[in-house]
Amino acid sequence: MAQENDMAAFTPFRPAAVILREKLADPDKLVLCPGVFDGFTARIALDAGFDTLYMTGAGTAASVLGQPDLAIVSLPEMAGNAGMIAGLDRNVPVIADADTGFGSSLAVARAVKLYSQLNVAALHIEDQAFIKRCGHLRNKALVSLDEYLVRIRAADRARKECGRDIVIIARTDSLQSLGLDEAIRRLKAAHAAGADVAFLEGLTTKDECRKAAQALAPIPCLLNIVGGGVTPAVDAAEAKALGFKIVLWPILSLTYAYVSVKKAFRELKDKGWTEPLPGGEGGIKDIFEVCGIDEAAAFDHAVGGSTLDGGFF
Known part of the structure; x- marks a missing residue:
């Protein structure tokens, strides 16, 4: 059995931070990021064609x-989740929440080094103070x-010391x-x-x-649109017109998971079964395919494996 060993197909590694910086440097590019919270929601976002993802802390x-x-x-x-998501497609940069840096300047440095090692x-x-809360809640302590x-300087110094690039986003919750x-x-x-x-939370x-965007120019600015939060929802074109370079929709997947799963579970509890979705959408075949079963089979075949021979559906 022939095994594929074509070095021409080898793609040199490009750090995710480099890819993200290229997007930030493109004057025509708006970095639009859906919030994902696990491997499954990240896979769905990748399947939808997003070229940058956001790992939500919430x-x-x-x-x-x-x-x-x-x-x-x-x-x-937090870092383990971010690194797992970043590893699904190394060509799709992941922006990740790091809260307050998890403690002292030394903790911030550890976080930066760990995130960068994981190609975030x-x-x-x-x-915020170390005991923080979601940016769209009231009574945040600063x-x-x-x-x-000190936190920002620690992040920058740690980045330089470890020799791995990572984009540092400064967030303030002081507006409120x-x-x-x-x-x-x-x-x-x-x-x-x-x-x-620059990330001014709670606009x-x-x-x-x-x-805010005009006052901070030419610093690239991030807009955070939280469902049910205080910031008005605007579409991508309007966000760009307002002066933003990155737009996050951090809890979009969390919202739809909550609404859809809650509805299905209530139906199962009340009726003892659930109505099939139109066209059978969302069955086991769809789930496995979005999680990369075809790519897994192709890889196994290319190296001479037989784990997935004979098909799987």
Whole structure:
């Protein structure tokens, strides 16, 4: 049996951070990211054709631990989830939540080195106190600007020391309690300290979005659109017109998982069975295919394996 050993098919490794930086440098490109929380939702996003993904911290807390987004997820849990998602397709960069950096400057450095080792393209670090909460909840406690800049400088130094690039996104949650001017001041200071992208969380109006992006230019700005949150939902074209370079829809998959699974489980509980979906969509064949069973079979065949010989459906 012939085995394929064609080095012409070998694709040289390109770090995810390099790919993401190319997207950020393209003046015509808007980086639109669906929020994914596990391998399955990431596979669905890849199948839909997205070229950048966002690993949501809230979704990681909910899916990995069944807990709310209240600084309960540890660094190994968050990084492990981000690295697994980043490994599904090395050509699709993953932006990942890193909360407050998980502690002191040394913890921030450890997080940056670990994320970069896992080929995560970017991470964002916020200025909330260590016991943080979701950015679209009220009464968030903040650290001082000086303490926040220690986190950003630690991230930048760790990136340089480890010799692996990763895009550093500075997030501020200060708008709610300190106002727009202070939020902009914090992000400008974070950029001067080494951050690449500005992320002003909790913008409440389109006019506020526009003012923030204009004030922060030419720093690339990130817009976070959370279902049920305080930021207005805008489409990709409008987000770009407002001045943003990256747009996250962080809990989109979490929302649809909640709504759809809840409906199906209620139907099963009430009726003892569930109605098949139109056209049989979502059966085991669809699920295995989106998870890459055809690619797995092709790989096994190429190396002379017989694990998946004879078909599987």
